Amino acid sequence: MTTPNEPAHRATEPRSGFLSWYHPLSRQEKRTFWSCKVGYALDAMDTQFLSFVIPTLIAIWGITKADAGLIGTATLLASAVGGWAAGILSDRIGRVKTLQLTILWFAFFTLLCGLAQNFGQLLVARALMGLGFGGEWTAGAVLMGEIIRARDRGKAVGLVQAGWALGWGLSALLFALVFSLLPAKLAWRALFIIGVLPAVFVIFIRRFVREPEIYQQHKAHESAAPGTAARFTDIFSRDLLSVTLRASLLTTGAQGGYYAIATWLPTFLTTERHLTVLGTGGYLAMVILGSYAGYLSSALLTDRIGRRNNFILFALGALGIALTYTNVVVGNTAMLFLGLPLGFFASGVFSGMGAFLTELFPTRVRGSGQGFCYNVGRAVGALFPFLIGLASQHMPLGHAIGVFAAIAYGVLILAALTLPETRGKQLEP
Structure with a gap:
């Protein structure tokens, strides 16, 4: 069965290869x-x-x-x-x-x-x-x-x-x-x-x-029925409040973990491990390359294993990298190549976020819901570097990074487990 935004001529096309979805697009x-x-x-x-x-x-x-x-x-x-x-x-x-x-x-x-x-x-x-x-x-x-x-x-x-x-x-x-x-x-x-x-x-x-056609259809329906226009506050209505709160926790975990790692790991490795590779273009190139590979891999996996499983997989990987960085003593060469998995998992966790949030909210408030949840996560997650700085006054910086990364990715995993799986969900006007 097709939907308004899924033309009938694509319903039976064969699937093969990572980009097989792209060629039939209009x-x-x-x-x-x-x-x-x-x-x-x-x-x-x-x-x-x-x-x-x-x-x-x-x-x-x-x-x-x-x-x-x-x-x-x-x-x-x-x-x-x-x-x-x-x-x-x-x-x-x-x-x-x-x-x-x-x-x-x-x-x-x-x-x-x-x-x-x-x-x-x-x-x-x-x-x-x-x-x-x-x-x-x-x-x-x-x-x-x-x-x-x-x-x-x-x-x-x-x-x-x-x-x-x-x-x-x-x-x-x-x-x-x-x-x-x-x-x-x-x-x-x-x-x-x-x-x-x-x-x-x-x-x-x-x-x-x-x-998008689905958005145009929705606006046409609103025009034909005055007084039915959605309000931003609808994302806090009885039927959406739980989804809004849990999705906000999901994004808070993803962004809090990312900011915790990205903000403090270079300082920790430079000042406490005395590594010099952190300031080099080679290390930055490794992180960027790993990030791109993480985005691509996560994009493929989120449609194969589901949104929730994909979030959990990359959250566990990012947490593992954070703990490795802060608890295992390695040299400059090893740290250079560890930039690859760091970028891979810390960035890859975001790849499925846009599709998941799109599927969680109805068309009438999809932008409001997605914008609110993602950016609540950004605002709250931005506090993690500050909290790590405070905690490092009472414990080693490496331990503080590990603790807050574990909290952040733990929150992400719990939120993912409680939210519905939306892979393959058809959108309605």
Whole structure:
């Protein structure tokens, strides 16, 4: 049986190979896929620029590490707000329009980062950029989740998520290129100014990408029945409240574990294990490569073994890597190659998130529910690095990382076990 967003001519097609789902897509669906993937990669590129220019800003402006950390925290918290807002907007004005708006937003404020004259201006511009950074994921994930048929939704949305690793790698390459051509005092500005380029991509989206059919059908039904429009607060109604809370715990576990590992492991390994490989391009390349492989593998597995089993598998892997890093003494060479499984599991756990959240909520509040749950996880998960810092005053830093990683991924696993399995779920208008 087919659904409105699953044309009958695809129902009996043979399946073989990882990309067998892609070839039967219509031209419109392929354009949507690439628009979301490229958009997410450009989002990651703009977001990651800051991590590369912090040492330059410290040297040129004399800001402290605490100041630099404040910029990162402000961006993260603003991105949570942006994700909530984009979810609501995507239900009100459409998935495609919201995607266009968020890309224009983060591109414009990335440009302003490059024009900032002092720390205060950069802090404000970066925080405002975070609103678009958080919103773009929500709009793109909902758009992709609705346009791809049920049996391949996990692979397609996961491959879009993999665009993050590509954007991360692109930001590293641009950093190396720009800083080799220009003096540091100009290079950091040029890098941010390059970040305005995603705005040009919106022209393509505006011309070639349309709203999913299922969303159009829902809006037509709303227009025909005045007074039936959904409200953001509907995700807290009796029939959705439990799902909303458990999905928020799932995303909190995933993001809390990621931030715990990504924020503190380099400090632990550098200061307590005295490893030098952490600051090298080779180690970063290993982590990025592992991340991309993790996204791809998770995207495939989430449609094969189910959403819940996939989350549990990658959560256990990420926890195992965190405990290995903090409890096993290894040298620089071994640590270099351990960057692969670190990126693989810590990033791969996110690959199935977009498809799962899409399937948990009805069309009328899909953007609101997905935006809220994912970004509650982002906001609460952002507290984990701070809590680890506090705990490290009373216990070794490595133990603190292990404890909070175990708590985060334990929460993720428990939430996954209590939520319904949605693999293959057909979406309704």
